Amino acid sequence: MTAMDPRTHVIVLIASGILTFLATELVKVHMLVAVSALYLIWNGLLRNALYFVLAYSAMTALLPVIPDISAILGIILFTFSKMMPIAMVGAALLNVPPGRMMSALQRAYAPKPVVVMLCILVRFFPLLLLEFKAIRNGIRARGIFSNGHNALLHPIRAYECYFVPLIVRCLKLSSELAASAELRGIECDRVRTTIYPIGLTAVDRTAAGLYVLIGGMICGLGGIVQ
Amino acid sequence: MIHLNNVTFRYGIDEEESGPEPTSESGVRGISLSVPAGTCTVLCGRSGSGKSTILRLLSGLAPGFYPGNLAGEVLLGGQSPSLMTPEERTRRIGVIFQDPRSQFFMNVVRDELAFSAENLGIPPEEALERITRQAELLHIAHLLDRKLNDLSSGQKQRVAIAAASILAPALLLLDEPTANLDEPTTQAVIELLGQLKRNGTTLVISEHRLHSLLQIADSFVCMDRGEIARVWTNDEFAKLNYEDVRPFGLRHPDMIHHVSGIGDKECPAGGSAIVGRSLAYRYGRKGEGFEGMDLTLPGGSVTALTGDNGAGKTTLGKILSGLLRQSKGEVTRNDSHLSARVRRSLSYLVMQDADYQLYADSVGNELVLGRRLDEALRTRAYEALDAFGLSELRHRHPASLSGGEKQRVTMAAAYCSDAQLIVLDEPTSGLDGDGVLHVAAWVRKLAQAGKTVVIITHDRILTDLACSHVVTLKKGRGSGSEGGEQTRNSKTARAGGREEGAVGVVRPIIRGKRPDEACTVSGGVFYYR
Incomplete structure (x- = not known):
């Protein structure tokens, strides 16, 4: 195929x-x-x-x-x-x-910032899901809500418990991902190649x-x- | 290769909101250092002493990505890294960050290795050839088609090293590469680095676990409050004893003999033991797991759960704290069955990464979060603030604290909670010598408060300092046959063990003075939310 x-x-x-x-x-x-x-x-x-x-x-x-x-x-x-x-x-x-996608988009004359943004976006979604899972585990591990029913009774606290750590983590992750991307040559002026045939x-x-x-x-x- | 001439770097003012830990990063002062090509230099020192800043200066991320004021010269082969073009920098410098989660871009190992090469527009055939060569050199050829998320932490670290070195950069910078690894994996990673060094790569490594690096390091540079405090050659460093390195907050294998006892190791009487009988758990139908696990956690004891990565330490910790339901066996206390749900209400698991467990708007509120605030809880919260040295920080937002402080808050919250079983997941990974001592002291405090503590760790220093019992999990290599329980999961039980189950054994107690705490109860606001 x-x-x-x-x-x-x-x-x-x-x-x-x-x-x-x-x-x-x-x-x-x-x-x-x-x-x-x-x-x-x-x-x-x-x-x-x-x-x-x-x-x-x-x-x-x-x-x-x-x-x-x-x-x-x-x-x-x-x-x-x-x-x-x-x-x-x-x-x-x-x-x-993502590598294949980036190079195909570049061939289609998409501007580099758009290409980079798409690549990070694609990478960030699964990461976000993992983060969300980890936060849910963290909440359960602290025993803040004894059950799901309890979380529904305190919607504001539930919101706080999920989103405060999510934002903190996202800030940290995005800054580190960006640093890592920079060091691995994402800003090079050359046209990207890909190890996949396109x-x-x-x-x-x-x-x-x-x-x-x-x-x-x-x-x-x-x-x-x- | 590298020349730093009287370098001073101060993080800029506009850094304040974007930096991960602005409070602990004040930069470096008057650094002069030269590293010959093909050598390995280890940066050591307390957390926040400027090790990361030096790595950032060498990688060209500071100034630039991390704005700030630079004085003096940073030269890499005669050129300043922050002035190199992105392409030049990618070709000449490879960087491996501490957290593998934030440095991978692709889903599959092969794509990840290709990333740098693709960015530089290297023809596909050459890129594939480099990938094959590097994968063989670093023993990850069998992982090339695996998904990154499915790899173990040791495998991820090896992939990260391969990805950073795919273009054969002359300089490789590593930020705490072995922080999350067990001993055999650490050894494997160090051998890989040795391999790269033999091929002529210059290595600069920032690390807290120093003695395992003696095999490859040429010199040790010790940082203290942003300055170079000492430079030791390999031989000199090997001869140092704990008293020599103690002022710099370094870790040393002899720590346990010199630090005489942190508090009282005896279990307070009265607590009833939590007993697990023939516990089993398996991820997926034929995934990894363990079975036939017996263990006893006496009330008020501190038990270390050790063993290699992937042996099931964290899984067992999650089962004990009720986050996972065991597939076989049961957990009891006073001979009555404890369901996963009951266990969850009785326990508190402190995750390795404190960011996932801090939710409130101030340290004070964090300790009482989710509970009705009455007089008893208020008193307990003040007690916790004092015991963990957080009184000064009680109005601060948890997200604004440094990593070590955050961890302290989660432990204080555990102290403050009603949980009787407290499970700590890798509390000392990435901590300096002082940090390890502090964690050991806090763990003893939890135990003295009558809580049963389980520490998931492969830090031998912490185990020796703080734990009264040790349970070692072993990962067997047996086939998946049903009859193989004993070989697959034979636990090493030390003196006094029964049968082949995992049995905690009371080890000799180091007695000594308890650190004195001036308990000054001071004002603070807690309100129920």
């Missing part, structure tokens, strides 16, 4: 954004999710595809029920489920090794073309039927 160029993912991401906007009926969104799932599978991300499809199915199953309980929750759920195709293609983009191949063109074509047909289809 040849991995696709990150630029293909970007093009497909834009396409999925437009298509999601055009897909006004639920059936069309269903089909777009299916196409995006196929795209993920094509990229070797079977597990992600399954996860997203399951999440989407659960949301669709809940949609008829939730608005009766809470209208706002219903709207949130509806928005989330509609955004699913975008999230799925986005996941494909997030799974690209370049738009026939596979890329086919994948992007198929996605746009099928997606377009799905959205157009409804129009013809009606």
Whole structure:
């Protein structure tokens, strides 16, 4: 399996954004999710595809029920489920090794600060999750809330306990990451290389073309039927 | 190679909010030092004595990334590192930070090694060849396709060294490379550094655990309050005894013989023992873990949980404090079963990194956080402030304290809490000699307050100074077969042990005077939030 160029993912991401906007009926969104799932599978991300499809199915199953309980929750759920195709293609983009992504973006003439920012962003998210986990452990280890119920009773304190250490850690981490990046030559003027092959191949063109074509047909289809 | 001529550096005023620990970093004064090419220099001294500043000056991060005023000359092969182009600097200097979490950019080891080379626009074939060569040299070839987050701390450190040295820089700077490592891993890392040194790399290492570095170091530079206090050659340093290095707050293997006892090591009577029977835990279906673990923690005792990285020390600590539920076995007290939930309410785990456990807006409030403030708690909080020397700091915001002070606050909070079992995770990693002595004293204070203390550590000095019991966990190399419990997890039980379970054994007690505390209860505000 040849991995696709990150630029293909970007093009497909834009396409999925437009298509999601055009897909006004639920059936069309269903089909777009299916196409995006196929795209993920094509990229070797079977597990992600399954996860997203399951999440989407659960949301669709809940949609008829939730608005009766809470209208706002219903709207949130509806928005989330509609955004699913975008999230799925986005996941494909997030799974690209950052080094590969940086060099592909530089080839696409993206300005260096944007490239660096994207790279750090991609790296920072998983780090943030780990930090959050560590903070949760820290809170449990100190025994501040005896159970989850207790945390709900004191929302302000819970907020404080999570966010004060998170901010302190983020400041420290971002400063150290930046120092480390500087020392490892991120500011060099040269064009980056990458140990991964990049370049738009026939596979890329086919994948992007198929996605746009099928997606377009799905959205157009409804129009013809009606 | 390196020439520092009468260098004085002071961190700038605008540094105040961006620096990690502005209070402890006042810079360096009048530093003159020259390091010949291909040698290994070790920077030692108390925390905050200016070791990191020298590394920052050499790497060109100061002034520049860390603004400040520089006087004198910093020359690296005749050039000032802060004036080098980013490319030149990357080619000539490799830097390894203390915390691996904040220096990795990629998810996979191979990508991480490639990072510097990619940044410099080195052709992919050459980059891959360098990666292969460096991975073989540093024995990480089998890790190349692994995810960085899945590696052990020793493996991460080796990857960090490989990533920093991929471009074969002439100078490698290391900030406390062995702080979080156990003895065998430390040894492995030092051998790697020796390998790089033989290949002609100049090494400058800032470190607290000095004696293991004797194998590769050529000279030891001792810093004190921003100045060079002493310079020893390898031979001279090897001959020093503890009394010689004590004024500089250095660690020394003989510390335990000279520091006569920190407080009283006997367990206060009355506390009932917490007993773990045939405990088992396994990460994932066939992941790492341990099984068949027996241990007894007498009330008011201080037990060291030692063993190699990955032997399950932290896991056991988490099980004891109820953060994890054991997959087999049980924990009891007075023969009654303690569920994970009950254990969690009875215990307090002090994490290695204090940043994760400080939440309130002042030190005083931190101690009483999450509890109804009554007269008894208030008294106890004042007591804790005095006992841990925090009275002066009680109005400060915890985030503004230095690393050592933060740790002290978390320990004071443990003292103040109702927890009967206190688990400390690696309390002395990255601490100087004085720091170790202080931690030992505070641990004794916790025990004297009737708490049962468990210390997860591979610091032998702390174990000898503060602990009444030692439990050593061993990581077996047995296959995954079910019958292999005994070989996989045979615990070394010293004299008096029963069967093959892990059994704490009371060791000789060093008696001595207890440090006197002037207990002045002074005013302060605690309010319930």
